[in-house]
Amino acid sequence: MSFIDTHTHLYQPAFDSDRAEAMERCFEAGVTTLLLPNIDCASIPRVHAMMDQWPNHCFGMMGLHPCHVNEDSIQAELSTIEHTLRNAGRHYVAVGEIGFDLYWDKSTLGIQHEAFERQVHWAKELQLPIVIHVREAFEALFEALDRLNDDELSGVVHCFTGTLEQAQRILAYGDFFLGIGGVSTYKNGGLDQVIPHIDRNQVILETDSPYLAPVPYRGKRNESSYTTVIAQRVADLWECSLESAAEATAANAKRLFAL
Numbered sequence: 001m002s003f004i005d006t007h008t009h010l011y012q013p014a015f016d017s018d019r020a021e022a023m024e025r026c027f028e029a030g031v032t033t034l035l036l037p038n039i040d041c042a043s044i045p046r047v048h049a050m051m052d053q054w055p056n057h058c059f060g061m062m063g064l065h066p067c068h069v070n071e072d073s074i075q076a077e078l079s080t081i082e083h084t085l086r087n088a089g090r091h092y093v094a095v096g097e098i099g100f101d102l103y104w105d106k107s108t109l110g111i112q113h114e115a116f117e118r119q120v121h122w123a124k125e126l127q128l129p130i131v132i133h134v135r136e137a138f139e140a141l142f143e144a145l146d147r148l149n150d151d152e153l154s155g156v157v158h159c160f161t162g163t164l165e166q167a168q169r170i171l172a173y174g175d176f177f178l179g180i181g182g183v184s185t186y187k188n189g190g191l192d193q194v195i196p197h198i199d200r201n202q203v204i205l206e207t208d209s210p211y212l213a214p215v216p217y218r219g220k221r222n223e224s225s226y227t228t229v230i231a232q233r234v235a236d237l238w239e240c241s242l243e244s245a246a247e248a249t250a251a252n253a254k255r256l257f258a259l
Contacts, residue, residue: 001246003231004033004253005224007097007131007158007179007206010058011036011046014210014221023054025225030246033259034058034224037097037131037158039065041080051090059259061094061131063119066101066112074111078118085122093257095123096131097158100140109137113144120148123155129256130155131179138166149173154256159183159208164194171202177256179206182214182222185233195237200248204256205230 005026015022026034034054036047038061050058062085064077085092098119100112123130132155134141141157154175160167161183170176180203183189195203205227207213213222214229228242235245253259 001030001243002033002250003029003031003205003227003246004035004250004259005031005207005209005227006035006156006204006253006257007037007181008034008209008224009037009039009211010034010209010224011043011050012210015223019050022223022225023057025223026057026227029225029228031224031227032057033253035061035093035253035257037061037065037094038063038081039097040068041077044081044084048088048090059093059257060090061096062092063094063096063098063131064115065097066099066108066115066133067104069108069111069115071108071111074115078115082118082122085126092128093259094129094131094155095119095126096155097133098130099133100137100144101133101135102137102140103135109140113140116144117148120144120153124150124152127152129175132157133159138162142169145173156204156256158206159212160194161189161191162194163190164197167194167198171198175256177202177204177252179204180234181206181208181230182212182218182226184230184237185214186218192237195234196239200238200240200245201252203234203249204253205234205249
């Protein structure tokens with residue numbers, strides 16, 4: 001039984017002292033594939049380093065996170081990330097992570113839209129899926145996808161924490177998935193009202209480590225080996241075996257990211 005963590009920031013400084021050990025814990029738990037979403041220009045070398053050290057297990061994405069969008073640097077950041085995406089001589093599995101975040105700063109919504117649209121166009125040209133971050137910004141996301149979605153676009157809303165209605169609207173765009181993480185284990189996370197109603201071919205697993213650790217690790221550093229904890233929670237909500245949940249979600253990830 002093997003698992004895929006479709007969204008982990010294991011390249012971040014939080015793991016600088018024990019990254020190799022964290023990877024060993026992944027392998028011991030059966031988490032054999034990790035997908036690494038880039039967030040800005042500064043994180044590119046860190047993503048590449050993990051891709052180089054574990055080439056059969058770590059696969060990178062390239063994108064500009066909405067929390068790293070600002071008026072002064074957006075053009076330079078997008079230019080560098082696009083150049084890397086197209087010319088680094090590497091294979092990336094997605095454009096991401098991109099999207100909308102109105103939790104920290106509502107004043108950048110205009111340039112968040114600009115960054116999102118540009119990166120969606122790259123994804124279509126390169127036939128890659130998009131990995132979407134959305135926090136307190138579902139209406140902004142829906143506004144953008146209503147304009148930009150077509151048969152050439154696929155993707156996932158990572159770390160989904162919305163309502164069943166919002167989930168159904170996302171999935172109605174077509175070749176889209178929900179990324180389910182540690183919030184699914186939280187008592188008041190709300191996903192117990194969503195996941196039982198979502199088809200098994202529309203869910204992928206993720207940790208978003210080092211953030212949002214699942215119960216019983218909540219409040220501590222999250223890591224990719226905890227994908228198995230999330231898988232068990234999804235299996236419980238689907239009322240199926242852990243093996244069935246692992247197999248279904250891994251198949252979905254392989255299909256979306258062409259693994």
